[in-house]
Amino acid sequence: MIASLLVANRGEIACRIVRTCHDLGIRTVAVYSDADEDALHTQLADTAVRLPGASPAETYLRGDLVVKAALAAGADAVHPGYGFLSENAGFARAVRDAGLTWIGPPPAAIEAMASKTRAKRLLGIAPLDHVTDADLPVLVKAAAGGGGRGMRVVRRLADLGAALDAARAEARGAFGDGEVFVEPYVENGRHVEVQLLADTHGTVWTLGTRDCSLQRRHQKVIEEAPAPGLPGELERELCRRAVEAARAVGYTGAGTVEFLVADGRAHFLEMNTRLQVEHPVTEAVFGIDLVALQLRVAEGHALEPAPPAPRGHAVEARLYAEDPAASWAPRTGRLHRLAVPDGVRLDTGYTDGDTVGVHYDPLLAKAVAHAPTRAEAVRRLAGALERAEIHGPVTNRDLLVRSLRHEEFTGGRMDTGFYGRHLAALTTPAPDPLAPLAAALADARDPARSRFGGWRNLPSQPQIKRYALAGEEHEVRYVHTRTGLAADGVRVLHADPTRVVLEADGVRRTYRVARHGERVHVGADVLTALPRFPDPGRQHAPGSLLAPMPGTVVRLAEGVAEGAPVRAGQPLLWLEAMKMEHRVTAPADGTLTALHAAPGTRVEVGHLLAVIEEDDR
Incomplete structure (x- = not known):
């Protein structure tokens, strides 16, 4: 029985593992870098051990320091989460050699599947050794790691050399392994995967399929379970091939086999020998806790002969601190507020007031909705994200809402080329035209910011405020009257520093307003208060x-x-x-x-x- 577990990770996955351990009565140990000293996962865990430094190479990728921390804190097991050392066979061996329980598959299974080239050859699939014009387009791909790093699409033979060099450099920096390979690039296929769970007694569960086709830079953005619209025969083939891959390497624990589905055929991509980021959608559909099951398998317990029956549909959206309209550039800064309405699961490693830094992945949170049908789950998630309070760095929230409501997605016709076709339309600004007025009126009612309070005996001159919104400058005029604030063409029904109610063309709208420095959040719109004169x-x-x-x-x-x-x-x-x-x-x-x-x-x-x-x- 595991009594104390070290989580060799950070962020939302570390918090998620800690919560399950606490539910099971297992004590937890966190590790943290200097940049994560006050991070949420360090606060949730029972104890925490510092890894000196800030970069991943100095901290979370130092397996020797992580094992040393586990022993120092009295842990008897290590869970790697995903990313970092989760698919590092050497780290798994070091954990076992230290007398600790490894929450994952055997090191030999990790090793067999860690290199995508070895995994493909194991399953009888050979990468391209020589590329000609007839092979184009092709995909240059890192043999180790994942997360879209070390990948380049090549459409001209003249670009292959530069793509190989760039992919090698990025893979070496991300995974410490610069090996890359080339394979055919399947245009506009669907990314479909099978969740596996295997025990040490010979039982292998397939927990349905997931569709992860909506991706940017080969990284998943929206995932769902089950994958919609798959023919029964194809779904059975995917599950059969996933089980064959697991049995071929003596797999135990949780794992995922990924495929690209195009023209009714399934092309093997890779096997991830760890828990996936998108595992919550499978948990919602099957009513299980995959982390708890991982722990049971590691303790030697046998799985039931068959998994629970699936029910309903689940959709997950990854909320990133990034600007999709600016080539997906990551954004940093203080996260003042992060909250979604009830009824949606939110997995996050942040709490209000935390700072999003530059050292790690820009993932803020994962929002998951479950409902009896796909249409209901999609609608629920889109509505929750639209009403969520996200105050801080620029995020992809608007893109997520629009993607979930796009006719290709709602119709189940999406593929990996979705953002290549629709990104421009999905990121075209569509701000609320009354948002600048709501910001100005809330500001006028803020005693800390308004120099003049309320009605005066003499006729009031219009007050002028300027805001930047969606790349444009807006000038707002309003006046103080005997009955309150007024603006041309709009009835001001209520205004205080956090809530403004306006009526325009007979329609009443309520705006929630929050100001943090010069940034003003009005509903989902983000404005910047401008000075009267530029600096x-x-x-x-x-x-x-x-x-x-x-x-x-x-x-x-x-x-x-x-x-x-x-x-x-x-x-x-x-x-x-x-x-x-x-x-x-x-x-x-x-x-x-x-x-x-x-x-x-x-x-x-x-x-x-x-x-x-x-x-x-």
């Missing part, structure tokens, strides 16, 4: 190239130096932010007249990276 100190010279996100400069492109000619779209440097590398390119043809970045430089949003003097036309 000349914030102006930059023409041709200035500014950092689109906070991060670290990891490398410069070859030949990039002051005085060098550049062309529009040419890569200049790469920023590493939240476990991903982001390419920064020249905005126009010209000459690089100044360079303010070098490898290792830490930058914030808006940091001046370079100045390009455009060619005369």
Whole structure:
């Protein structure tokens, strides 16, 4: 029996594992980096051990330090969660060699499936050893790890060499393994996976299918269970092949086998020898706790001969601190408020007031809705996200709501090319036209901000406030009257610092308002309060190239130096932010007249990276 368990992870998955352990009466130990000293998972666990440093390579990827922490804290088991060391066979062996219980499959099974090339060959699938024009498009893919890192789609043979180099560099930085391989790229297929759970007595459960087709940068955004619209014969084939893969390596514990489904055929992708990020949708449909079952399997208990019967449908959306309209750039800053309405499961590693930093994945939370039918689950999740209070960095919330309501998704016709086709339309701003007025009226009723309070004996001059909303500047005018605040064309029924009620064209609307510094949240809209006069100190010279996100400069492109000619779209440097590398390119043809970045430089949003003097036309 496990008495004390160390969670070798952070964020929402660490919090989720801790909660199950507490339900089972198991004591918990957290590990944390310096950046995570006050993180939620350290507060929920019974004890916590510091891993000195901030980057993953210094902390959560140091298996020796994690094992040492488990022994020091008196833990007798280790759960790796997902990511980091969860699919590292050497770490699993080190845990076992230290006399601790490993919550996962045998190290040999991890090793067999950890390399996607070995896994494919084990199942009789050979990667492409030589690529010709006839093979295009192809996908360059890291042999180790996951999460979309170390992957590049190649459509021209001339681009293959650069794609291989970039994928190797990213894979080496993310996983410590630069091995990559090439396979055919299946356009617009569906990403479908099978959840497995196997015990040490020979029983292997298949817990239905999941569809994870909505992806950005090969990372999943929305997942659901079961995968909608699969023919029964195809679903049985997927489950059969998943069981065969598990039995081929003597698998035990929770795992997932992933496929790309196109033209009625299933193409094996990989086996993830760990718990998946999207496991809550399977839990909701089968009424189980996969972490609790992982622990039972690790303790040697036998599974029932068959899993519970599934019921209903579940959908999960990943809420990221990122801007989909700006090439999915991650965002950082203080998360003032995160809350969703009742009836939706929220798995998160953040609490109000936490800071979203630059060192880790930008995942804020996972929201999960379960209902008797798919349509009801989708509607419930979209409505909950729309009404959620998310105050802080820019997020993908609006994209999630629009995606869930898109006719392709509601009709079950989505595929992995969904965002390639629809991203522009899904990220077109559609702010509420009354949001700036609501912000101004709430501000006018805030004693801490309003210099003049209420009605005066003399006729009031219009008060003017300016806001930036969805890339545009809005000027708002209102007046104080004997009966309260007034604005042209709109009846002001109520206004206080957090709630404004307006009536326009006979329709009454209530707005929840929250201000944090110069950022004002009005419902789902986010505004920036503008000063009356711009700060000349914030102006930059023409041709200035500014950092689109906070991060670290990891490398410069070859030949990039002051005085060098550049062309529009040419890569200049790469920023590493939240476990991903982001390419920064020249905005126009010209000459690089100044360079303010070098490898290792830490930058914030808006940091001046370079100045390009455009060619005369």
